[in-house]
Amino acid sequence: MLFQAFIDMIQYNMGRKLKKLFFLGGDLIVLHAALAFTLFVRYRLIGGIGGISPYWQVHWYYFWGVFLIFILVFYINNLYSLRQIASARNFLRSTINSVIIATLLSIIYFYIYPRVDIAPKTNLAIFAVSALIGFLLWRRFAYWLIRAGKWQNNIALIGSADRMEELKQELDAKPELGYHVSLIINNASDLLDLENKILNNNIRLLVLADDLPAEKDWRQQLFPLLRHKISFSSYNNFYEQLKQAVPVSSINQNWFLENLKEGEKNYFDFFKRIADLAGASIFFLICLPLSICAAIAVKLSSPGPIIFCQYRLGLNGKKFKLYKFRTMRVEDNNFAITIENDRRITKIGRFLRASRLDEIPQLLNIIKGEMSFIGPRPERPELAAELSKEIPFYDTRLLIKPGLTGWDQISGEYHSASAADTMKKLQNDLYYIKHRSLYLDLSIILKTMATVVARSGR
Numbered sequence: 001m002l003f004q005a006f007i008d009m010i011q012y013n014m015g016r017k018l019k020k021l022f023f024l025g026g027d028l029i030v031l032h033a034a035l036a037f038t039l040f041v042r043y044r045l046i047g048g049i050g051g052i053s054p055y056w057q058v059h060w061y062y063f064w065g066v067f068l069i070f071i072l073v074f075y076i077n078n079l080y081s082l083r084q085i086a087s088a089r090n091f092l093r094s095t096i097n098s099v100i101i102a103t104l105l106s107i108i109y110f111y112i113y114p115r116v117d118i119a120p121k122t123n124l125a126i127f128a129v130s131a132l133i134g135f136l137l138w139r140r141f142a143y144w145l146i147r148a149g150k151w152q153n154n155i156a157l158i159g160s161a162d163r164m165e166e167l168k169q170e171l172d173a174k175p176e177l178g179y180h181v182s183l184i185i186n187n188a189s190d191l192l193d194l195e196n197k198i199l200n201n202n203i204r205l206l207v208l209a210d211d212l213p214a215e216k217d218w219r220q221q222l223f224p225l226l227r228h229k230i231s232f233s234s235y236n237n238f239y240e241q242l243k244q245a246v247p248v249s250s251i252n253q254n255w256f257l258e259n260l261k262e263g264e265k266n267y268f269d270f271f272k273r274i275a276d277l278a279g280a281s282i283f284f285l286i287c288l289p290l291s292i293c294a295a296i297a298v299k300l301s302s303p304g305p306i307i308f309c310q311y312r313l314g315l316n317g318k319k320f321k322l323y324k325f326r327t328m329r330v331e332d333n334n335f336a337i338t339i340e341n342d343r344r345i346t347k348i349g350r351f352l353r354a355s356r357l358d359e360i361p362q363l364l365n366i367i368k369g370e371m372s373f374i375g376p377r378p379e380r381p382e383l384a385a386e387l388s389k390e391i392p393f394y395d396t397r398l399l400i401k402p403g404l405t406g407w408d409q410i411s412g413e414y415h416s417a418s419a420a421d422t423m424k425k426l427q428n429d430l431y432y433i434k435h436r437s438l439y440l441d442l443s444i445i446l447k448t449m450a451t452v453v454a455r456s457g458r
Contacts, residue, residue: 023139026138026139033134037126038130039055066127069106070098075446076450077097077098078447095132096132099131103124103128154180154182155180156182158184164184164207164209167239182202204231207235209234209235236255243427245428251393259434260399260433277366277367279373280373281367287360287363294358301346301347304329308324309323310324311380313381313402314370314398314402316398319381322362327349327353328342328345371401371404373445374404375400375401376397376402387422405444407429407440
């Protein structure tokens with residue numbers, strides 16, 4: 001009965017954040033269990049009836065740093081993303097890679113530790129193998145529980161047929177997100193006897209769009225649902241929570257006035273500028289030897305300048321010159337938009353792009369105050385002028401400084417300069433502008449580092 005009550009509680013209120021905390025809690029249990037198993041194999045002694053053994057106390061004192069490394073690497077590699085867990089192949093590969101990387105970092109951690117009273121080499125090897133097995137078993141079991149429907153929320157969608165049907169198809173295709181669409185209401189006749197329909201379908205959440213039927217009394221039918229512990233969400237908020245992007249096609253000017261509280265970001269922007277200036281200056285000095293090597297390689301790869309300069313749009317639409325190491329041939333180059341497998345890119349240019357080393361000169365743009373480490377990627381003025389005609393609210397991405405990396409860059413999806421891809425890019429940019437914070441910036445930096453290490457840039 002107690003277990004069933006726990007299941008019911010999770011089923012009622014298991015949103016995205018709670019699911020991630022659920023996986024995090026399970027990971028911490030796996031890490032502690034792996035350490036206990038390691039001590040059992042090595043010393044045949046864990047904790048007695050009288051309390052935790054000295055072996056456990058000594059080892060846990062040092063291994064808490066290892067636990068932190070594992071959790072951080074898992075986060076950077078998106079192993080707390082429900083979409084990643086849903087893909088068995090990607091999940092297996094990412095988990096194995098993450099455990100290997102975390103183990104290597106743990107070796108460095110023990111190496112630089114000033115004084116260690118344990119012999120970590122064999123212990124760490126046993127711990128890593130047992131942790132990997134534990135992670136794979138635990139994560140697949142937890143995903144099975146969610147996908148099996150035991151913890152899924154039944155939801156109702158109220159709004160236009162096209163928009164809600166599209167949302168239903170996406171939710172049906174991703175049951176790991178924990179939502180089951182049980183009811184869609186898109187016309188006046190469906191509003192009749194709404195309370196009974198909601199209760200009969202065991203609805204726990206209603207998603208309401210702005211394009212609802214025009215009947216003046218339909219909203220009054222929602223108030224009685226409050227006593228049944230039914231939750232409500234606007235379509236925009238639900239979409240934003242689900243996709244971590246802003247649905248540009250369904251917002252208007254009021255959305256910007258209500259959500260983009262730029263006056264509250266003054267202190268954040270001020271300290272971010274200090275961090276940008278300090279960080280860019282330090283990294284510029286650190287990267288100087290690497291920059292010299294890259295400059296020589298670019299010069300030898302093909303005729304042309306070492307640094308590529310191009311005008312881009314910055315804060316409030318102000319133009320500035322963006323600097324990059326040249327990655328393309330100059331001859332027969334019409335300077336059109338880069339495409340996948342572009343033949344104009346040199347061999348050294350492909351390496352520089354994949355490793356993001358071609359963007360080192362942009363540290364000068366950051367020092368000059370034209371860019372930030374994190375923000376929307378700056379666009380060419382002529383291309384931005386065309387896109388602003390096709391895409392609503394496109395110019396709002398200029399409310400903050402462009403960045404070296406950003407929320408869109410770590411989304412895991414490459415976006416070209418087409419109108420359709422630019423719409424997706426804008427949705428990600430608006431999400432960052434609305435939610436930008438120290439936590440979000442740190443998250444973007446860590447995931448960008450993972451991209452650089454994996455050499456998955458373009």
